[in-house]
Amino acid sequence: MTLKPKIAEAAAGEAPAAARTFEKTVEGLKQSAATATASIEKAQAQLKEGYERAMKTAEQLAHFHQANLEAFVKSSQIFATGLTDLAKHVATTSQANLDEAMSNFRAVTTAKSLKEAFDLQSGFARASVEKALSEGGKLTETSLKLVEQAAAPLSARVTAAVETFTTRP
Numbered sequence: 001m002t003l004k005p006k007i008a009e010a011a012a013g014e015a016p017a018a019a020r021t022f023e024k025t026v027e028g029l030k031q032s033a034a035t036a037t038a039s040i041e042k043a044q045a046q047l048k049e050g051y052e053r054a055m056k057t058a059e060q061l062a063h064f065h066q067a068n069l070e071a072f073v074k075s076s077q078i079f080a081t082g083l084t085d086l087a088k089h090v091a092t093t094s095q096a097n098l099d100e101a102m103s104n105f106r107a108v109t110t111a112k113s114l115k116e117a118f119d120l121q122s123g124f125a126r127a128s129v130e131k132a133l134s135e136g137g138k139l140t141e142t143s144l145k146l147v148e149q150a151a152a153p154l155s156a157r158v159t160a161a162v163e164t165f166t167t168r169p
Contacts, residue, residue, distance in 0.1 A: 064161075067157065067160070068157050071153035071154055071157040072154065074153045075154050076150075078146075078150045078153070079150035082146035082149065082150065083146070086139070086142060086143065089139075089142070090139070093135055100124075101128075104120070104121075107124075108120050108121055108124075
């Protein structure tokens, strides 16, 4: 029976030590859980921030490409309209040249002498060459202006692209 009180005494002395160890373990688990929770919250915040940046970049890229497409459409419209105008001008000039050639042919065929026919034909030929050179110059100038006007929207987009992509971090 003397043995029982010693076991009880020993058990009583170990209870506070076991309780302190248990409390330390619980406190360690709480700190680990808090650290893990903080890490998860930080990771979630970083993920959310990255997602928002990716969405903003995608949106900006979509707007940029939309503006590119609009510039391409505008350029195509300018070019098509210009080509139509050039074709009308060429058709009108060709018709006028044909009418003038027919008039010149009639004049030459009604000439009273070979010298008169030759003089008429020489004058018509000289006038035709001068007209052709003049019209060719006008056509070239008009064509260059058309290309410049049609390229302007695309050139503006290239400038915007250079500015956009060289100023980004």
